[in-house]
Amino acid sequence: MNFTYKQVNTAFNKVKTDADFPKYVQELKAIGVQYYDRFVNDGHIRYFGDDTYVLEGDNKYPEIEVNNLGSAHKLKEAMYNFKHGRSNYEKFCELAADAGVEKWRADFKTMTITYYDKKGNALSVEAIPQV
Numbered sequence: 112m113n114f115t116y117k118q119v120n121t122a123f124n125k126v127k128t129d130a131d132f133p134k135y136v137q138e139l140k141a142i143g144v145q146y147y148d149r150f151v152n153d154g155h156i157r158y159f160g161d162d163t164y165v166l167e168g169d170n171k172y173p174e175i176e177v178n179n180l181g182s183a184h185k186l187k188e189a190m191y192n193f194k195h196g197r198s199n200y201e202k203f204c205e206l207a208a209d210a211g212v213e214k215w216r217a218d219f220k221t222m223t224i225t226y227y228d229k230k231g232n233a234l235s236v237e238a239i240p241q242v
Contacts, residue, residue, distance in 0.1 A: 113164050114142040129194070133242040136219060146218040151208045152177050172201065181211035181228025186235050211233070 125131060139147070142188075147158045154171025173203035189206035192198045198206065207215075211228045218225070223241045 112159070114144060114160060114166065115241055116166060116168065118142045119144070119158060119166070119168075127201070133240045136222075136239055137242055145220060146216055148216050150214045151175070151212050154204065162178060165192050172204070175205060175208045177208045177213055177229065178211040181230070181232055183210075183234045185210035186212060186226055190235070190237075198202045214233050 119139065119142070122135055122142070125138070125228060126135045143157050143160045145160055147156055148205070149156045153174045154197055156168040158166040158168070160166070189198070189203055189210055193200070193203040207226070212226050212234060213229045215224055215226045217239065219239075222241070224237050224239060225233050226235045
């Protein structure tokens with residue numbers, strides 16, 4: 112099943128708070144998204160479906176530099192502050208870049224989000240909340 116950017120955007124536009132994320136995941140799964148990669152340097156996203164189907168989104172913000180050295184500690188601190196309302200999404204992305212996060216993958220088979228540095232090392236893995 113090949114999904115469209117319009118379908119993805121329709122699902123995304125329903126997300127207003129973190130509490131909406133599990134429903135967003137369910138909608139993406141329903142249209143055939145198996146996982147996606149969000150790139151911290153400019154916010155673009157790649158959605159992966161069946162076989163070799165890939166849908167690439169546009170850049171979401173001006174490019175930021177990603178630190179060459181990954182720091183799980185810095186990432187954990189950035190995630191904590193974001194989850195507790197001490198920073199917004201844009202600031203979280205800046206702090207994730209400083210922590211060396213190149214991308215994060217939301218995998219709907221394992222129901223996890225994994226944050227990777229430039230070398231492909233996993234800095235953190237967290238469970239995706241269920242609906």
